[in-house]
Amino acid sequence: MNQFASPPEWASHVDVRGLAAQAAPQDPMLEVEALCRRFGDTPAVQDVGFRVVRGQVTCLLGPSGCGKSTTLRMIAGIEQPDSGRIRIDGRPMCDTGTFLPPERRPVGLMFQDFALFPHLDVAANVGFGLQGPAADRRNRVGELLERVGLSGYATKYPHELSGGEQQRVALIRALAPRPCLMLMDEPFCSLDNRLRDGVRDAALDLLRETGTTVLMVTHDPEEAMLMGHRIAVMRKGRLVQEGPPQDLYDRPADRGVAAFFSDLNTLAGRVSGGRVETALGAFPAPGLIEGSRAEVVIRPQHLIPSHMDGAPARVERARYLGRESLIETRLEPGGALMKSRVPGLVLPAQGSLIHLAVQHGAAMVFASKDS
Numbered sequence: 001m002n003q004f005a006s007p008p009e010w011a012s013h014v015d016v017r018g019l020a021a022q023a024a025p026q027d028p029m030l031e032v033e034a035l036c037r038r039f040g041d042t043p044a045v046q047d048v049g050f051r052v053v054r055g056q057v058t059c060l061l062g063p064s065g066c067g068k069s070t071t072l073r074m075i076a077g078i079e080q081p082d083s084g085r086i087r088i089d090g091r092p093m094c095d096t097g098t099f100l101p102p103e104r105r106p107v108g109l110m111f112q113d114f115a116l117f118p119h120l121d122v123a124a125n126v127g128f129g130l131q132g133p134a135a136d137r138r139n140r141v142g143e144l145l146e147r148v149g150l151s152g153y154a155t156k157y158p159h160e161l162s163g164g165e166q167q168r169v170a171l172i173r174a175l176a177p178r179p180c181l182m183l184m185d186e187p188f189c190s191l192d193n194r195l196r197d198g199v200r201d202a203a204l205d206l207l208r209e210t211g212t213t214v215l216m217v218t219h220d221p222e223e224a225m226l227m228g229h230r231i232a233v234m235r236k237g238r239l240v241q242e243g244p245p246q247d248l249y250d251r252p253a254d255r256g257v258a259a260f261f262s263d264l265n266t267l268a269g270r271v272s273g274g275r276v277e278t279a280l281g282a283f284p285a286p287g288l289i290e291g292s293r294a295e296v297v298i299r300p301q302h303l304i305p306s307h308m309d310g311a312p313a314r315v316e317r318a319r320y321l322g323r324e325s326l327i328e329t330r331l332e333p334g335g336a337l338m339k340s341r342v343p344g345l346v347l348p349a350q351g352s353l354i355h356l357a358v359q360h361g362a363a364m365v366f367a368s369k370d371s
C-alpha cells in the first residue's frame with residue numbers, strides 16, 4: 001500500500017490536539033455506516049457499521065478473506081465503497097456525492113509490507129509528512145525517536161536497521177503529523193515472535209501515551225485481546241459482533257465467534273424445560289425454542305478434571321505444555337472426546353478413569369445451525 005505521495009493536506013491546517021481537547025471522550029472519532037463493496041461476484045464487505053471512540057483502540061478481527069482489509073482501505077480512502085458512509089472526527093469522508101482521497105483524510109497508515117523510503121535516512125523518513133518551521137519538525141522527529149528508544153538512529157538508513165527497528169520507525173512516521181485516526185493492517189505480522197512482543201508493547205505504550213485513536217486489522221485473537229479496547233469480529237464480509245474483549249470471550253454471539261478465541265468442547269442436545277441435557281449435566285438455554293436442537297460449548301480451561309465429581313471419562317492422552325497441561329478424555333461409556341486445560345503439571349495415567357465437571361456458569365449454549 002502506498003504512503004502519502006506528499007504531506008497530508010489536512011496536517012497543515014488542522015490543529016488536531018485542539019480538536020481532541022475540546023471533544024468529549026466518548027465521542028466517536030470514526031463512524032462507519034452500512035459500508036458495502038463487491039469485487040465481481042464477491043461481496044467483500046456487506047452492510048458493515050461500527051464506531052471507534054476517541055482515544056481507543058478497536059481491532060477488526062476475522063479469518064483470511066472476511067473483508068477486514070477492504071474495510072480498512074475504504075476508511076483510508078484507497079478503496080471506494082459501492083455504498084455507505086464514513087465520518088472521521090465528525091467530518092464526512094465518504095457519503096452520497098462525497099469521496100475524499102487518502103491525502104485529504106486525517107489518517108495515519110501503517111501496514112505490514114509498508115516499506116520505509118530507502119533513500120531517506122531515519123529522520124527524513126519520520127519527518128516526511130510534517131510541515132512548518134524546520135526547527136519544529138526536527139524537535140518533533142527527535143521527540144518521537146526518543147519515545148521508541150531510537151535516539152541515536154536519526155542518520156541511519158533503513159537497510160541498516162533490524163525488522164523491529166524499521167517497524168518502530170514506520171509507526172512514528174505515521175504518528176508524526178498527529179493524525180486523528182491511525183489505521184493499521186497486520187502491522188506486526190512480518191516480525192518473528194520474539195521481536196513482535198517487544199515492538200507491539202512499544203507501539204501500545206506510544207499509542208496510549210499519545211491518546212491516539214486506532215483501528216487495527218488482525219487475524220490473531222490474542223493480539224486483538226492484547227491491543228483492543230474493543231474488538232469487531234467479521235465473517236464473510238459481515239460484522240458479527242462488536243464489543244469489549246471480555247464480552248466477546250465470555251458472551252460470544254455464536255459458536256463461530258467462540259471458536260475464534262480457543263478450542264471448544266461441543267455437546268449436542270435438545271431444549272426441554274428451558275434446559276439442554278448432556279452427559280456433563282443440564283444447562284440453561286434461555287431464548288431457545290422448546291424441542292429445538294442446541295449445542296453446549298465449553299472451553300477446555302472450563303472443563304475441570306477431578307477424582308470424585310462430575311461425569312466419568314477415560315484418559316486418552318495427557319501432555320505437559322509448560323504453564324499448563326492438556327488432558328484429552330473420552331466420556332464414558334464411549335462418548336465424545338473432551339479436552340481440559342489445567343494449570344501446572346497434571347498428568348493422569350493413560351486409560352485411568354477420572355471425572356469431568358464444567359466450571360459454574362462457563363457453558364455457552366447456542367441454537368444448532370440445523371435446528
Ligand SMILES: Nc1ncnc2c1ncn2[C@@H]1O[C@H](COP(=O)(O)OP(=O)(O)OP(=O)(O)O)[C@@H](O)[C@H]1O
Pocket residue numbers: 039042044062063064065066067068069070071219
Ligand atoms: N482488488 C480486489 N479484487 C478482487 N477481489 C478482491 C480484491 N480485494 C479483495 N478481494 C476479495 O475480497 C474478499 C475480502 O478480502 P480482504 O482482503 O478484505 O480480506 P481480509 O479479511 O483482509 O483477508 P486477509 O486477512 O487474508 O488479508 C476476499 O475474497 C478477496 O479475495
